[in-house]
Amino acid sequence: xxxxxxxxxxxxxxxxxxxxxxxxxxxxxxxxxxxxxxxxxxxxxxxxxxxxxxxxxxxxxxxxxxxxxxxxxxxxxxxxxxxxxxxxxxxxxxxxxxxxxxxxxxxxxxxxxxxxxxxxxxxxxxxxxxxxxxxxxxxxxxxxxxxxxxxxxxxxxxxxxxxxxxxxxxxxxxxxxxxxxxxxxxxxxxxxxxxxxxxxxxxxxxxxxxxxxxxxxxxxxxxxxxxxxxxxxxxxxxxxxxxxxxxxxxxxxxxxxxxxxxx
Amino acid sequence: xxxxxxxxxxxxxxxxxxxxxxxxxxxxxxxxxxxxxxxxxxxxxxxxxxxxxxxxxxxxxxxxxxxxxxxxxxxxxxxxxxxxxxxxxxxxxxxxxxxxxxxxxxxxxxxxxxxxxxxxxxxxxxxxxxxxxxxxxxxxxxxxxxxxxxxxxxxxxxxxxxxxxxxxxxxxxxxxx
Numbered sequence: 001x002x003x004x005x006x007x008x009x010x011x012x013x014x015x016x017x018x019x020x021x022x023x024x025x026x027x028x029x030x031x032x033x034x035x036x037x038x039x040x041x042x043x044x045x046x047x048x049x050x051x052x053x054x055x056x057x058x059x060x061x062x063x064x065x066x067x068x069x070x071x072x073x074x075x076x077x078x079x080x081x082x083x084x085x086x087x088x089x090x091x092x093x094x095x096x097x098x099x100x101x102x103x104x105x106x107x108x109x110x111x112x113x114x115x116x117x118x119x120x121x122x123x124x125x126x127x128x129x130x131x132x133x134x135x136x137x138x139x140x141x142x143x144x145x146x147x148x149x150x151x152x153x154x155x156x157x158x159x160x161x162x163x164x165x166x167x168x169x170x171x172x173x174x175x176x177x178x179x180x181x182x183x184x185x186x187x188x189x190x191x192x193x194x195x196x197x198x199x200x201x202x203x204x205x206x207x208x209x210x211x212x213x214x215x216x217x218x219x220x221x222x223x224x225x226x227x228x229x230x231x232x233x234x235x236x237x238x239x240x241x242x243x244x245x246x247x248x249x250x251x252x253x254x255x256x257x258x259x260x261x262x263x
Numbered sequence: 264x265x266x267x268x269x270x271x272x273x274x275x276x277x278x279x280x281x282x283x284x285x286x287x288x289x290x291x292x293x294x295x296x297x298x299x300x301x302x303x304x305x306x307x308x309x310x311x312x313x314x315x316x317x318x319x320x321x322x323x324x325x326x327x328x329x330x331x332x333x334x335x336x337x338x339x340x341x342x343x344x345x346x347x348x349x350x351x352x353x354x355x356x357x358x359x360x361x362x363x364x365x366x367x368x369x370x371x372x373x374x375x376x377x378x379x380x381x382x383x384x385x386x387x388x389x390x391x392x393x394x395x396x397x398x399x400x401x402x403x404x405x406x407x408x409x410x411x412x413x414x415x416x417x418x419x420x421x422x423x424x425x426x427x428x429x430x431x432x433x434x435x436x437x438x439x440x
Binding site: 007008012025029036245 | 287288292295296299300302303304309313314316317320321322323324325327376378381383384387398399402403425430432434437439
C-alpha cells in the first residue's frame with residue numbers, strides 16, 4: 001500500500017507529465033471565452049425580447065378575453081353553468097378584473113358561476129368618474145336584437161301573451177320567468193332580466209348590498225325603488241337594479257330607447 | 264452634463280471589462296502549464312488534457328468577473344471545474360460509445376503518452392474517471408478527503424469508498440495484492 005502511495009506521488013511528480021503549451025494557447029482561450037460571453041449575451045437578449053413580446057401579446061389578449069367572457073354570458077341557471085366547462089384561462093380573467101381598475105364590461109361573466117371572479121367592489125370605489133361602458137349582451141342575446149334573430153339563437157323559451165303595446169315576453173332556456181326577455185316588434189329585444197345567480201362584471205347581482213352597488217357603479221341614479229346605471233354602447237342601454245333600500249332584489253338590462261312601457 | 268456623466272460611466276465600465284479580460288489573459292498565461300499537467304494526470308493523455316483545459320478555461324473566462332467576485336482562488340476553482348468536467352465528459356462519451364461488438368481493426372491509432380510504458384500509469388488510465396479524479400486530487404493535489412469531497416461535490420464517505428476501490432484496483436493490476 002505504501003509502495004503504491006510512493007509510486008503515485010513519484011508518478012505525479014514526473015516531468016513526463018508536462019504538456020507542451022502552444023504559443024497561441026492563451027489567446028485562443030481568451031477568444032473562446034469572449035465568444036462564449038457574446039453567445040450567452042445574445043441568448044439572454046433573445047430571451048428578453050421573446051419575454052417582452054410574449055408579455056405584450058398576453059396583455060393585448062387579456063382585454064378581449066374579458067369581453068369574450070361577457071359575450072359568452074349564458075342564460076345563467078345553475079344547471080347551465082354546471083354543464084359549461086370553465087374557460088382554461090379563468091385565473092387570467094380573474095387577474096384582469098382585479099388589475100383593471102375600470103373594467104368596461106357589462107353583463108354577467110359566466111365565471112361568476114364558479115365563484116372565481118374576484119370581488120372588486122372596493123377597487124371600483126376609485127372609479128367615481130368612470131363612465132360605464134359595455135355591450136348590452138347577455139349570453140347569445142343582445143339588446144336590440146330582432147325577434148327572428150333571437151329565436152335563432154335558441155336561447156329563448158316559450159312566448160307569452162303580448163302586452164298592449166305589442167311587446168312580446170319570452171322565458172329563456174335557463175329562466176322559467178315568462179317575462180325574462182321582452183321583445184318589441186320595432187326595437188327588438190328591449191329587456192333582459194338577469195337570473196338571481198348572475199353577477200355583473202363588477203360582481204353585482206341579486207342580493208348584493210346597495211352600498212356595494214353604489215361603490216361599483218358610482219354613476220347609479222335613483223329612480224323610485226330602482227338604481228339605474230347608464231351604459232355607453234350602441235345601442236345605449238341601462239342596468240336597472242331594483243332594491244329594497246338595503247340589497248338588490250333583481251337586475252335587468254334595458255334598452256334606453258324602447259317602446260315597451262314598464263320594461 | 265448628464266451626457267457627460269453617462270459617457271464617464273460607460274468608459275468606466277468599459278475600462279473595468281478590459282481590465283478583467285486582461286487579468287484573465289494573464290491568469291491563463293501563468294496557469295496554463297500547470298493546468299495542462301494536471302489535466303494530463305486527470306485524463307491520461309495530453310490531447311484530452313488540452314481539450315479539457317481549453318473548454319474549462321473558456322467557460323470560466325466567460326464568467327471571469329463573477330468568479331473573481333465570489334472570492335475563491337481562481338486556480339482552485341478551475342481545477343475543481345476540470346475534475347468535474349472530466350467526469351461529466353466521460354459519462355457522455357461512455358453513453359455514446361457503447362457498442363455490441365469490437366471493431367475489426369482500430370481505425371485510429373491510440374493516443375500515446377510518454378508515460379504509456381509505466382505500469383502504474385496504465386493501471387491509472389484504466390480506472391473510472393471519478394476514482395481517477397479522487398486519486399489525482401489526493402496524490403497530485405495533496406487534498407484531504409474533506410477537500411476532495413467538496414471539490415467533487417460528493418460526500419466524504421464516497422471519497423473514501425472511491426479511493427479504496429481505486430487503490431484495490433491499482434494493487435490488483437500491479438500484482439501487489
